[in-house]
Amino acid sequence: MAMLKMVEYAEAAPEARAVFDDIMAVRKTDWVNNFWKALAAHPPTMRRLWENVKQVMAPGALDPLVKEMLYVAVSVTNGCEYCIHSHVAAARAKGMTDAQYAELLAVVGLANETNRLAEGYRMPVDPQFVPRHG
Amino acid sequence: MAMLKMVEYAEAAPEARAVFDDIMAVRKTDWVNNFWKALAAHPPTMRRLWENVKQVMAPGALDPLVKEMLYVAVSVTNGCEYCIHSHVAAARAKGMTDAQYAELLAVVGLANETNRLAEGYRMPVDPQFVPRHG
Amino acid sequence: MAMLKMVEYAEAAPEARAVFDDIMAVRKTDWVNNFWKALAAHPPTMRRLWENVKQVMAPGALDPLVKEMLYVAVSVTNGCEYCIHSHVAAARAKGMTDAQYAELLAVVGLANETNRLAEGYRMPVDPQFVPRHG
Amino acid sequence: MAMLKMVEYAEAAPEARAVFDDIMAVRKTDWVNNFWKALAAHPPTMRRLWENVKQVMAPGALDPLVKEMLYVAVSVTNGCEYCIHSHVAAARAKGMTDAQYAELLAVVGLANETNRLAEGYRMPVDPQFVPRHG
Amino acid sequence: MAMLKMVEYAEAAPEARAVFDDIMAVRKTDWVNNFWKALAAHPPTMRRLWENVKQVMAPGALDPLVKEMLYVAVSVTNGCEYCIHSHVAAARAKGMTDAQYAELLAVVGLANETNRLAEGYRMPVDPQFVPRHG
Amino acid sequence: MAMLKMVEYAEAAPEARAVFDDIMAVRKTDWVNNFWKALAAHPPTMRRLWENVKQVMAPGALDPLVKEMLYVAVSVTNGCEYCIHSHVAAARAKGMTDAQYAELLAVVGLANETNRLAEGYRMPVDPQFVPRHG
Numbered sequence: 001m002a003m004l005k006m007v008e009y010a011e012a013a014p015e016a017r018a019v020f021d022d023i024m025a026v027r028k029t030d031w032v033n034n035f036w037k038a039l040a041a042h043p044p045t046m047r048r049l050w051e052n053v054k055q056v057m058a059p060g061a062l063d064p065l066v067k068e069m070l071y072v073a074v075s076v077t078n079g080c081e082y083c084i085h086s087h088v089a090a091a092r093a094k095g096m097t098d099a100q101y102a103e104l105l106a107v108v109g110l111a112n113e114t115n116r117l118a119e120g121y122r123m124p125v126d127p128q129f130v131p132r133h134g
Numbered sequence: 135m136a137m138l139k140m141v142e143y144a145e146a147a148p149e150a151r152a153v154f155d156d157i158m159a160v161r162k163t164d165w166v167n168n169f170w171k172a173l174a175a176h177p178p179t180m181r182r183l184w185e186n187v188k189q190v191m192a193p194g195a196l197d198p199l200v201k202e203m204l205y206v207a208v209s210v211t212n213g214c215e216y217c218i219h220s221h222v223a224a225a226r227a228k229g230m231t232d233a234q235y236a237e238l239l240a241v242v243g244l245a246n247e248t249n250r251l252a253e254g255y256r257m258p259v260d261p262q263f264v265p266r267h268g
Numbered sequence: 269m270a271m272l273k274m275v276e277y278a279e280a281a282p283e284a285r286a287v288f289d290d291i292m293a294v295r296k297t298d299w300v301n302n303f304w305k306a307l308a309a310h311p312p313t314m315r316r317l318w319e320n321v322k323q324v325m326a327p328g329a330l331d332p333l334v335k336e337m338l339y340v341a342v343s344v345t346n347g348c349e350y351c352i353h354s355h356v357a358a359a360r361a362k363g364m365t366d367a368q369y370a371e372l373l374a375v376v377g378l379a380n381e382t383n384r385l386a387e388g389y390r391m392p393v394d395p396q397f398v399p400r401h402g
Numbered sequence: 403m404a405m406l407k408m409v410e411y412a413e414a415a416p417e418a419r420a421v422f423d424d425i426m427a428v429r430k431t432d433w434v435n436n437f438w439k440a441l442a443a444h445p446p447t448m449r450r451l452w453e454n455v456k457q458v459m460a461p462g463a464l465d466p467l468v469k470e471m472l473y474v475a476v477s478v479t480n481g482c483e484y485c486i487h488s489h490v491a492a493a494r495a496k497g498m499t500d501a502q503y504a505e506l507l508a509v510v511g512l513a514n515e516t517n518r519l520a521e522g523y524r525m526p527v528d529p530q531f532v533p534r535h536g
Numbered sequence: 537m538a539m540l541k542m543v544e545y546a547e548a549a550p551e552a553r554a555v556f557d558d559i560m561a562v563r564k565t566d567w568v569n570n571f572w573k574a575l576a577a578h579p580p581t582m583r584r585l586w587e588n589v590k591q592v593m594a595p596g597a598l599d600p601l602v603k604e605m606l607y608v609a610v611s612v613t614n615g616c617e618y619c620i621h622s623h624v625a626a627a628r629a630k631g632m633t634d635a636q637y638a639e640l641l642a643v644v645g646l647a648n649e650t651n652r653l654a655e656g657y658r659m660p661v662d663p664q665f666v667p668r669h670g
Numbered sequence: 671m672a673m674l675k676m677v678e679y680a681e682a683a684p685e686a687r688a689v690f691d692d693i694m695a696v697r698k699t700d701w702v703n704n705f706w707k708a709l710a711a712h713p714p715t716m717r718r719l720w721e722n723v724k725q726v727m728a729p730g731a732l733d734p735l736v737k738e739m740l741y742v743a744v745s746v747t748n749g750c751e752y753c754i755h756s757h758v759a760a761a762r763a764k765g766m767t768d769a770q771y772a773e774l775l776a777v778v779g780l781a782n783e784t785n786r787l788a789e790g791y792r793m794p795v796d797p798q799f800v801p802r803h804g
Contacts, residue, residue: 001256001258002255002256002257002258003254003255003256004255006257031262033260033262033263034257034258034259034260035248035251035252035257037257038251038255038257039251039255041255045251049247049248049251052244052247053244053248056237056240056241056244057241057244060233060237061231061233061234061236061237062203062234062237062238062241066200066203067237067241069196069200069204070203070204070207070238070241070242070245071241071244071245073204073207073208073211074207074208074211074241074242074245074246074249075245075249077207077208077211077212078211078246078249080249080252080253081259082252082253082257082258082259083245083248083249083252085259085260085263085264086259086260086263087245088263088265089262089263097195099194099195100195100196102195103190103194103195103196103201104196104204106190107190107191107196107201107204107205107208108204108208110186110187110190110191110205111204111205111208111209111217111221112208112212113183113186114169114183114187114217115208115209115212115214115217117169117172117173117179117183118169118214118216118217119214119216120137121136121137121138121169121172121173121175122135122136122137123136123140123168123169123171123172123216124135124136124168124216125168125215125216125219125220126167126168126219126220128165128167128223129167129219129220129222129223130219131222
């Protein structure tokens with residue numbers, strides 16, 4: 001059960017309804033997932049997050065599928081069930097195959113392993129890795 | 135100061151030296167970074183990890199730059215200083231630009247934010263997101 | 269299913285029963301939540317934790333509602349389902365409104381985002397932020 | 403060393419300079435901390451984050467000091483050094499005392515402890531804690 | 537529902553079936569748990585992980601029960617439900633008692649608490665704790 | 671620089687000094703590490719934590735070296751620099767060898783990897799792993 005009452009389109013405040021409309025227009029769908037129905041309980045947060053998602057996930061220097069896969073990598077590392085499901089679905093809709101997902105998880109798993117080896121061995125950063133600017 | 139004495143090539147046991155040689159051959163470099171010098175204190179772990187890295191990071195269904203960026207996304211989420219430096223350097227060597235890194239961090243940041251909104255609002259997984267097999 | 273058998277009041281060892289009694293007396297309730305029934309499987313841990321909770325959550329330099337909200341912020345960051353539910357309920361019992369919870373989650377989400385930007389950009393701590401003592 | 407070159411006011415692009423100006427105006431200060439100089443390497447991210455911070459941290463249903471303390475609680479849980487320093491400084495500027503900080507840390511520590519007890523004992527959520535809506 | 541279709545023995549590819557056979561032979565059992573059925577969707581990952589598990593969890597300088605308890609400590613800290621269940625079962629099969637599990641959780645909880653106190657108080661590492669080599 | 675002024679024995683309040691004395695008596699040493707000097711800024715927290723440490727880390731169903739290694743496993747997973755150093759030193763003082771530490775880190779690393787595979791593949795808990803009581 002969601003913590004705050006989830007808000008359906010029909011009962012949404014005008015500010016939230018405008019965000020619902022924009023989500024469906026941008027995604028070219030006729031439904032909105034629970035993440036937004038939950039945020040609709042607090043329209044300023046709903047609007048703010050949606051503006052963030054639109055800006056951050058838009059095509060840019062990275063393509064949208066790579067961005068979705070990065071999103072999944074974070075969500076798996078944090079163990080967030082809802083986020084894993086929603087962003088795997090988004091990545092699949094953008095073309096991610098089973099084999100790509102298996103490789104993504106292999107990288108995420110290995111990175112989580114070697115992160116802890118680095119912490120436990122307390123390895124000093126190699127001078128070759130220090131960024132040089134200017 | 136590393137937790138266990140870091141092992142240089144000249145003083146390495148034969149099993150560790152063989153891994154050093156393979157790392158330099160695969161990477162076409164004449165040096166090896168501190169991660170491996172630290173693991174060389176325990177050659178079976180060093181060999182095991184290197185075999186894992188070679189298999190997981192090889193080109194496959196995902197290209198090597200995408201894999202490095204996934205590695206960075208995990209390392210940033212975990213706050214692992216050594217790993218951020220070493221895998222950002224590896225991603226740059228594979229062509230990652232400043233603009234791509236800025237977008238990667240924007241996605242990682244946003245994912246960490248929305249992961250917690252999903253946890254705090256306790257949103258149920260939409261039936262549309264549940265995988266269907268068979 | 270709980271990992272160890274949860275212990276009900278009627279079957280509790282005297283040391284655990286004394287803690288049950290104190291919990292109900294302090295809270296002025298006639299029931300005890302599952303956290304304590306699970307810990308009752310190991311009475312020294314149950315007693316130790318209850319003494320900690322009483323000391324840490326008592327009114328002091330911070331008021332009890334602020335303390336509950338800090339507890340929730342940690343639990344959401346860690347993604348602990350049981351803890352989110354139990355401490356949101358406790359915060360509501362102390363007066364937390366829906367609007368306050370939405371703002372709390374907005375802060376927790378944003379903090380998790382900017383934490384990763386700070387990690388990924390490797391920003392040096394400003395000298396103005398270094399504490400000065402003595 | 404920061405990952406991307408930190409941008410000082412004098413060399414900032416107009417979009418970044420406008421954000422610097424707004425930060426100093428809102429805070430009534432004549433300097434800006436490294437977080438923003440680092441983000442200034444990517445002005446759209448800098449602007450987006452600043453708009454988020456202004457909205458989320460503004461006085462609302464929670465007072466600004468409580469919001470800063472929630473920010474600190476998350477940053478301590480994540481072990482983010484930069485964030486702990488910058489948000490403790492911000493909380494102190496809003497009046498947080500040494501005693502309040504010690505109590506904040508006591509709550510954060512205890513919450514991190516009991517979160518893991520809840521995970522390890524696999525306690526079921528009490529029906530009394532399930533939110534009821536409508 | 538698992539993300540990728542879980543693979544049963546009868547339908548497994550030869551490479552995956554060989555791993556199933558080895559798992560049952562090493563464990564002297566006639567069934568294999570879901571972790572491996574899920575990984576069987578990507579046989580190279582399944583084989584790689586099984587080789588890792590065999591090497592890392594074999595008796596060595598640490599005895600196998602201690603290794604399982606360390607595995608549980610990590611899984612509880614990360615809040616991984618599947619992993620807590622599977623490794624607690626493995627530890628019980630190697631002799632872990634209820635009292636030992638309760639003490640393990642007490643240590644894991646306390647460590648998670650004092651880790652955050654150390655982060656929040658920003659304690660400098662004592663010179664006595666710095667490793668000295670050579 | 672520590673967040674709150676660290677308190678030396680000579681300047682400690684009587685309540686804190688009594689804890690310093692007990693720490694040195696229990697450990698049979700003539701010095702106290704920075705963790706306690708930092709906590710001495712808030713004597714009730716210092717006393718509370720020391721009572722917890724004494725109870726949790728005492729010999730019981732698990733031997734003290736195993737407890738220290740569990741403490742290290744958590745600290746490495748969380749990436750807490752101070753805690754890794756202090757508890758590795760404590761484990762070494764109780765007899766932990768270099769080979770044991772290397773194996774401990776191998777388990778911690780592997781557990782962090784497989785935890786994420788379990789999260790990403792969303793494996794259902796096997797019925798064989800569900801605890802049965804009563």
